[in-house]
Amino acid sequence: MRSVPRRRPALSGLLLALFMVLAMALPAFSGHSAPAKDKSAILVVAFGTSVPEARKSFDDMDAAVREAFPGMPVQWAFTSNIIREKLAAEGRVTDSVPVALAKLLDAGVTRLAVQSLHAIPGEEFHEKLVHVVTNFDGFKKVAIGQPLMSTDADMAAVADTLLATFGPQRAEGEALVFMGHGTHHPANIYYPGLQWYLEQRDPLALVGTVEGTPGLEWVVAKLKEKGAAKALLVPLMSVAGDHARNDMAGDEDDSWKSVLAGEGIAARPVLQGLAELAPFRALWLNHLRQAVAGLDEN
Numbered sequence: 001m002r003s004v005p006r007r008r009p010a011l012s013g014l015l016l017a018l019f020m021v022l023a024m025a026l027p028a029f030s031g032h033s034a035p036a037k038d039k040s041a042i043l044v045v046a047f048g049t050s051v052p053e054a055r056k057s058f059d060d061m062d063a064a065v066r067e068a069f070p071g072m073p074v075q076w077a078f079t080s081n082i083i084r085e086k087l088a089a090e091g092r093v094t095d096s097v098p099v100a101l102a103k104l105l106d107a108g109v110t111r112l113a114v115q116s117l118h119a120i121p122g123e124e125f126h127e128k129l130v131h132v133v134t135n136f137d138g139f140k141k142v143a144i145g146q147p148l149m150s151t152d153a154d155m156a157a158v159a160d161t162l163l164a165t166f167g168p169q170r171a172e173g174e175a176l177v178f179m180g181h182g183t184h185h186p187a188n189i190y191y192p193g194l195q196w197y198l199e200q201r202d203p204l205a206l207v208g209t210v211e212g213t214p215g216l217e218w219v220v221a222k223l224k225e226k227g228a229a230k231a232l233l234v235p236l237m238s239v240a241g242d243h244a245r246n247d248m249a250g251d252e253d254d255s256w257k258s259v260l261a262g263e264g265i266a267a268r269p270v271l272q273g274l275a276e277l278a279p280f281r282a283l284w285l286n287h288l289r290q291a292v293a294g295l296d297e298n
Contacts, residue, residue, distance in 0.1 A: 038140065040295055041073040041109040042288070043100055045129050046117035048078030049241040050086040057239040057273035061117065064281045069292060073109070075100050079128035097132045105138045113291040115145035117238045117275060117284060119180060122187040143294035145287035148238075148280070149190050159197035161279045163205060166234055166270070174268075175204040175228040177219055179248045179256060180236040182212020194236075204228060207236065208256075210247050216256055220263050230266040233257060239273035 042065060049055060058076070065074050077100035078084050084094050095103065104112060114133055118125045125147055133142055149155050166176055178198075180191050191207050192214065198205040204226060208219035223231060233256060235244035248256045249269035260267040274280040 038110045039108050040111040040113070040292075041075065041104055041107075042069060042292070043075050043077060043097075043104065043112060043114045044117060045077045045079060045097060045100075045114060046238060047124055048080045048083035048087075048094065049239045050083050050090075051239070051241045051245065053271075054239040054241040054244075054273060057275035058117075061238075061275045061281055061284070064278075064285060065115070065288065068285055068288070072292075073104075073107070075104060079124045097129055098136065101133065101136045110139060111141045111295040112139050113143050113145065113288060113295055115284065115288040115291060116147045118147040119237060119274075120149050120183070120187045120190040121147050122183040122185040125187075126185075141295050141297070143291040143297075145284075145291035147287075148274070148283060149194065150287075152193075154283070155190065155194050155197050157283060158280075159194060159201060159205075161283065162198070162234075162236075163202055165277060165279055166232060167202070169270070170232045171230065173204075173228070173230065175206060175223055175226065175231040176202065176234065177223075177231045177256075177267075178205070178207045178234050178236040179244070180207060180209045180212070181243060182209025182215075184212070188212040210243055216259060219256075220260065220265070223260070223265055224263065228265060230268070231260060233260075233267050233269040235270070235273060237273060238275040240271045240276075241273070244269075244271055244273070 257267040
């Protein structure tokens, strides 16, 4: 009787080949279950501007942030819907805070430092930055850097920096008038608070606001009370945008420059945003450093 040939050697070879394939594939499969490596980034958030000349503030701030934190990706977002729409009509796409957060998450960022370029912690900061960021899921850690003025120490530092920066630029007897935006939000109290700190240092340094308290009428009354015949007008904002160029320095009858001139006070406007100036960028960067340090906390 003819014997049937055995197939075991072929079967053994097949099993060995299958084992080798599986062994080679194991590292790839195991990589999917391994935890993703942490990636940190910075998101700078400003109200925004549609004035081309004012963008220098943001360009300078962007360069300062990248220099201070080399190796960390830096993204930007504007909180103003109106500004983003104006820029979009010009072909310049800018992100809102939610869109910027989604892009960063999609890029694999796990730890995010968000720095505000607002002057005070008002509605734009709380509603369009803090509220959105704290309710956005997906990041392992998010830390928020405070606006320019958030504490008593901040206001004292801002008062010192304002006087050190603009004091040498004024003529003898010339008052310093800082124009803030102002708000109906309770955070408007930061402007009178800053005024108190300035008064302790220089009786000819005043703070007024476009849409809050104290207003221009108060500024005019104070300048007259102090006998000031001239004033240096400075925007108390990160950029010298529409408010600075029109409400403060414009030629219209209701601009601060024109109103002061009508009261016999010669006004000399400064068209520089605070973020264009290194001493003020340093104050914002101090807040950002605190936020970046907070990313290492569990």
